[in-house]
Amino acid sequence: MDINVTVKSNLQIRAFYLFFIIAGVQIGVGIIGAPRFVFLEAERDSWLAILIGFLFICIVVGAMFMILQQYENADYYGIHIDLFGNWLGKLMGTILILFLAGSFLSILMTYIQVIQIFLYHGLPNWIITSLILILALYTVLGGIRVVVGVTFVFFIITISLLVVLYDPLLRLNMYNYLPMFQTPLPDLLKGAKATAYTFSGFEILMFIYPFIKDKQKAKLPVYLGLTFTTIIFILITMISIGYFSALGLKNIDWALLILVKSASFTFLERLDYIVVITWIMVIIPNLVLLMWAIAYGIKRLYNFQQRKTHYIFAGIILIVVNFFHFDYQITKLTDTIARISFWVVYIYPLLLLPIVLIKKKRKSQGGDNAS
Amino acid sequence: MWRRKKTEKTNQSETNIFPLKVDALEKFFKEKFNYHDDLKFTKYTVNKKKVAVFYIDYLIEGNKLGQIIEPLVDLNPEIDLTNKNLLNELPYSSGTSTNTIEDIHKKLIIGFVFIYIEMEKAVLAYPFSMKETRSVEKAETESLVLGSKIAFSESILINMNVIRWQINSTDLVFEKFTVGTQAPREVRIVYMKSIANEDDVNTMRQRIQELDVDQIEGTIVLKQYLEDSQMNLFPQFDETELPDRLAYNVTRGKIGVLVDGSPTSFTAPATLFSFLESTEDLYMRWQAGSFLRILRFLAMIFSILVTPTYVAAATYQYAIIPSQLLISIGQSRAAVPFPPIFEALLLEFLIELLREAGARLPTKVGQTMGIVGGIVIGQAAVEAGLTSNILIIVVAMSALSSFTTPSYLFGTTIRLIRFPLIILAGLLGLAGIVFGLCWLIIHVLRLTSLGRPYLVPIYPLRLADFNKVFFRTPFSFVSKRAKSYRPKDLLRFNKKDAKQKRDIDE
Numbered sequence: 001m002d003i004n005v006t007v008k009s010n011l012q013i014r015a016f017y018l019f020f021i022i023a024g025v026q027i028g029v030g031i032i033g034a035p036r037f038v039f040l041e042a043e044r045d046s047w048l049a050i051l052i053g054f055l056f057i058c059i060v061v062g063a064m065f066m067i068l069q070q071y072e073n074a075d076y077y078g079i080h081i082d083l084f085g086n087w088l089g090k091l092m093g094t095i096l097i098l099f100l101a102g103s104f105l106s107i108l109m110t111y112i113q114v115i116q117i118f119l120y121h122g123l124p125n126w127i128i129t130s131l132i133l134i135l136a137l138y139t140v141l142g143g144i145r146v147v148v149g150v151t152f153v154f155f156i157i158t159i160s161l162l163v164v165l166y167d168p169l170l171r172l173n174m175y176n177y178l179p180m181f182q183t184p185l186p187d188l189l190k191g192a193k194a195t196a197y198t199f200s201g202f203e204i205l206m207f208i209y210p211f212i213k214d215k216q217k218a219k220l221p222v223y224l225g226l227t228f229t230t231i232i233f234i235l236i237t238m239i240s241i242g243y244f245s246a247l248g249l250k251n252i253d254w255a256l257l258i259l260v261k262s263a264s265f266t267f268l269e270r271l272d273y274i275v276v277i278t279w280i281m282v283i284i285p286n287l288v289l290l291m292w293a294i295a296y297g298i299k300r301l302y303n304f305q306q307r308k309t310h311y312i313f314a315g316i317i318l319i320v321v322n323f324f325h326f327d328y329q330i331t332k333l334t335d336t337i338a339r340i341s342f343w344v345v346y347i348y349p350l351l352l353l354p355i356v357l358i359k360k361k362r363k364s365q366g367g368d369n370a371s
Numbered sequence: 372m373w374r375r376k377k378t379e380k381t382n383q384s385e386t387n388i389f390p391l392k393v394d395a396l397e398k399f400f401k402e403k404f405n406y407h408d409d410l411k412f413t414k415y416t417v418n419k420k421k422v423a424v425f426y427i428d429y430l431i432e433g434n435k436l437g438q439i440i441e442p443l444v445d446l447n448p449e450i451d452l453t454n455k456n457l458l459n460e461l462p463y464s465s466g467t468s469t470n471t472i473e474d475i476h477k478k479l480i481i482g483f484v485f486i487y488i489e490m491e492k493a494v495l496a497y498p499f500s501m502k503e504t505r506s507v508e509k510a511e512t513e514s515l516v517l518g519s520k521i522a523f524s525e526s527i528l529i530n531m532n533v534i535r536w537q538i539n540s541t542d543l544v545f546e547k548f549t550v551g552t553q554a555p556r557e558v559r560i561v562y563m564k565s566i567a568n569e570d571d572v573n574t575m576r577q578r579i580q581e582l583d584v585d586q587i588e589g590t591i592v593l594k595q596y597l598e599d600s601q602m603n604l605f606p607q608f609d610e611t612e613l614p615d616r617l618a619y620n621v622t623r624g625k626i627g628v629l630v631d632g633s634p635t636s637f638t639a640p641a642t643l644f645s646f647l648e649s650t651e652d653l654y655m656r657w658q659a660g661s662f663l664r665i666l667r668f669l670a671m672i673f674s675i676l677v678t679p680t681y682v683a684a685a686t687y688q689y690a691i692i693p694s695q696l697l698i699s700i701g702q703s704r705a706a707v708p709f710p711p712i713f714e715a716l717l718l719e720f721l722i723e724l725l726r727e728a729g730a731r732l733p734t735k736v737g738q739t740m741g742i743v744g745g746i747v748i749g750q751a752a753v754e755a756g757l758t759s760n761i762l763i764i765v766v767a768m769s770a771l772s773s774f775t776t777p778s779y780l781f782g783t784t785i786r787l788i789r790f791p792l793i794i795l796a797g798l799l800g801l802a803g804i805v806f807g808l809c810w811l812i813i814h815v816l817r818l819t820s821l822g823r824p825y826l827v828p829i830y831p832l833r834l835a836d837f838n839k840v841f842f843r844t845p846f847s848f849v850s851k852r853a854k855s856y857r858p859k860d861l862l863r864f865n866k867k868d869a870k871q872k873r874d875i876d877e
Binding site for chain 2: 014016119120128131135138139142145146149150152153154266267268269270271273274277278280284
C-alpha cells in the first residue's frame with residue numbers, strides 16, 4: 001500500500017469547501033442535545049466551557065496539520081503504515097474504521113430516536129434507516145465530488161433553518177445568565193469535555209486532506225469552520241440557558257428542538273416538526289462523509305472495491321439497528337462513542353505528532369549520515 | 372449509446388458499368404433500381420449522339436431543369452459532344468461527373484439531375500434538389516412577449532441562414548456531420564471558435580461521430596442519444612425553437628446543435644437553472660428581469676412542493692397548520708370521503724388530463740376545453756363531495772406554476788416529479804417529502820451535462836456567475852461571460868470603460 005495517495009485532478013476539491021465539510025460534519029445530532037450536557041457541568045458559564053473546548057480543538061487541528069505536512073499527500077491510513085509498519089499500521093487503520101462505523105451508528109440511532117419521539121412513534125427502526133441509507137448510498141456511489149456537493153448544499157439549506165431561533169432569542173430572561181464567572185475551573189474543564197461528542201467529526205480532515213487541490217490554502221477554511229460551529233454552539237447554548245430555567249434545562253433532552261417550537265407564523269405552526277424532519281439534511285452529510293471515509297479506508301488497506309463496501313456496510317447497518325429498542329441502549333452507545341471519540345479524536349493526534357516528528361528527524365539525520 | 376464505438380463501414384464494392392448504350396442504361400435502371408417508377412428517363416439526340424437525362428421529378432426544381440435541357444438540345448452543332456465540353460457549355464457551375472452506380476444511387480434520391488452521353492465513361496450530375504419546407508413562422512411552443520418572434524423551420528439551410536444573420540461573425544462555425552446509417556441526416560454543431568470551450572466542442576464532436584444508429588427522428592431524439600445519462604428525469608441539454616435564444620447561448624460559449632428536418636435546436640452544456648432562463652429576462656430592465664427569474668425559480672419549488680405538503684399536513688402532521696386555517700380546511704374536507712392522497716391524485720390526474728387534451732385538440736377547441744374543464748368540472752367535483760375547495764386552489768396553483776418554465780421539456784419533468792412526491796407524502800408525511808427532496812437534490816448533484824456539473828454555479832460554487840443565473844444586474848456589471856461554462860475568452864467588454872463616471876456638470 002502506498003503511503004501517499006494519488007488523486008486524479010478531476011476528483012480534487014477546492015480548499016474552501018473544507019469550511020462546509022468541517023462545519024457540516026461537526027453540526028449534527030450532537031448539537032440538538034448538547035446544551036444540557038454542557039450546562040450540567042458548567043452551569044451559566046457554559047460558553048466559557050465551549051470556548052475552552054474550541055481552543056483545545058484548535059490545538060488538535062494544528063497538530064493534525066503538522067502531521068499532514070510532514071507527508072506529501074497522505075491520510076491517516078498511510079501515516080499509520082509509515083509509522084507502525086504494515087501489520088500494526090493496518091490494525092490501527094482497522095480500529096479507526098471501526099470507530100468511524102461506531103460514530104455512524106450512534107448518529108443514526110440518535111436521530112432515529114429523535115424522529116420516533118417527536119414525529120412517528122411506532123415507526124420501526126428499519127424503515128427510517130432504509131430511507132436514510134437509500135439517500136446515503138445514492139450519494140456515496142457518486143464519489144467524493146457528490147459527497148462534498150451534498151455536504152455543501154445541505155449545509156446551506158439547513159443553516160437557514162436556524163433563523164427560527166429569532167423567537168426564543170426575543171424571550172430571553174437575562175437574569176438566567178447572572179452571576180457570571182462563578183463556575184470553578186474543574187467544572188469548566190468537565191463542561192469542555194462534555195462538548196467532545198458534539199465537536200467531534202473534524203477528524204475527517206485526516207481522511208479527506210489528500211483530495212484538497214490547493215493545500216496551502218487549507219488552514220483558513222478549516223479554522224473558520226471550527227469557529228463557525230463554535231459560534232452556533234455557543235448561540236444555541238446561551239439561548240437555551242436564557243430561555244429555560246436552570247432546573248428545566250437540566251431535564252430537557254433536546255433543547256434545540258424545544259426552542260424552535262416557540263416560533264409560529266400565521267400560516268405555519270409547530271416548526272419543530274419541520275426542523276426535526278429537515279434535520280435529516282444535517283445528518284446525511286455526517287453519514288456520507290463517514291461512509292466515504294470507511295469505504296475509502298477499506299480500499300486503501302485491503303484493496304477492496306468501494307462500491308461493494310458501501311453495499312455490505314449498508315446491509316450490516318440495516319440489520320444492526322433492529323437490536324436497539326430502548327432509550328438506555330442508545331444512550332449507552334452514544335456515551336461509549338463519546339468516550340472513545342475523546343481519546344481517538346482529541347488525544348490521539350497529539351500523541352501521534354511527536355512520533356511523526358521524531359521519525360522525520362531520524363530520517364533526515366540518517367540521510368545526512370549517508371551523504 | 373454514443374459510447375459504443377462505431378463499427379467500421381464495410382467497404383461496398385463499387386460497380387462501374389460505364390461505358391454503355393443509353394438503352395442499356397435504361398434497362399439497367401428498370402431492373403435494378405427499387406424506385407424505377409419514380410425515375411424520369413428521357414432520351415435526346417444531340418449532334419448525332421444519344422443523350423439520356425434522368426432524375427426523380429418530385430425531388431428537383433422543374434424550372435432549373437429547363438435551363439439545362441434547352442442549351443443541351445440547342446447545342447452548337449460544331450461542338451463535339453463530350454462530358455468535358457458539355458460541362459463548359461451548360462450555364463451551371465455545380466456540375467460534377469461520377470461513374471459509380473452507388474454514387475448515382477445516393478445522388479438521385481437527394482435531387483440530382485444526371486446527363487449521360489452515350490458511350491462516355493462517366494455521368495454528369497447537377498444538384499437541382501428542391502426541398503419543400505415551411506417558411507419561417509412565429510414561435511409557438513416558446514411564446515415571448517418581447518424580442519424576436521422568429522422560430523426555426525424544418526430546413527437546416529433556412530435555420531443556418533437565420534443564425535448567420537443573428538450572429539454575423541467570422542468566428543461562427545457550422546460543423547457538418549452525418550448521422551444515421553440507414554437514413555442519414557445532416558447534423559450541424561454551431562459554436563463560436565474564439566469563445567466555446569475546446570474540450571466541450573471535442574466531446575460533442577466525438578459523441579456525434581461515435582453515434583451508431585440506423586436513423587434519428589429529429590433534434591430531440593438526437594439530444595436523448597447524446598445526453599450523459601438516459602436513466603434520469605432531467606433533460607441535460609437545453610432545447611429551443613428560438614434562433615435568438617440559440618444565438619444568445621452560442622455567443623456565451625455554449626454549443627448548439629441543428630438537425631436537418633427538425634424545427635428545434637439544442638444547446639449544451641446546460642445547467643438546472645438554464646432551463647429557467649428566458650431571453651426575455653434580457654430584454655426587460657434588470658429589476659424586472661431579476662424579478663421574473665426569481666419568480667420562475669420559486670414557481671418551480673412551489674409547484675413541486677405544494678400538493679405533497681397539503682397531503683402530508685392533512686394526513687399526518689396537521690399540527691403544523693394554524694388552527695384558523697385548520698378549521699377551514701377541516702370544513703371543506705368534511706364532505707370528502709377519501710384520504711387526502713387519493714383526493715390529491717384524483718385532482719392532479721384531472722389537471723393532467725385537461726393539459727393533455729388541450730395540447731392535442733385544435734387551438735380553439737382547446738381553449739374552451741380548458742375553461743370547461745377548469746371551472747365546470749372543478750366546481751362540480753367540490754359540490755359532489757369528491758374533493759375539497761382548498762385542494763382545488765392548491766392543485767391549480769401548482770399546475771400554473773409548472774407552466775411558467777420557459778422550457779416545455781423541463782416543465783414536464785417538474786409535473787412528473789410531483790406524483791412520486793405526493794405518494795411519498797401520503798405514505799410517510801413530511802418525512803416522505805423531505806426524503807424525496809433530498810433524493811432530488813442528490814440526483815441533480817450527480818448529474819452532468821456534457822461532462823460539466825449540472826448544478827453549477829451552486830455546486831461547484833461560482834459566486835461571480837450568480838448575476839447571470841439567478842438574477843440580473845445592470846450591464847456594466849456583466850462584463851464577463853459565465854465562468855461556469857469555461858469559455859476560452861471570459862471577457863465581453865472592458866469593465867473599466869463601462870464603469871467610468873463623469874463628474875457632475877461636466
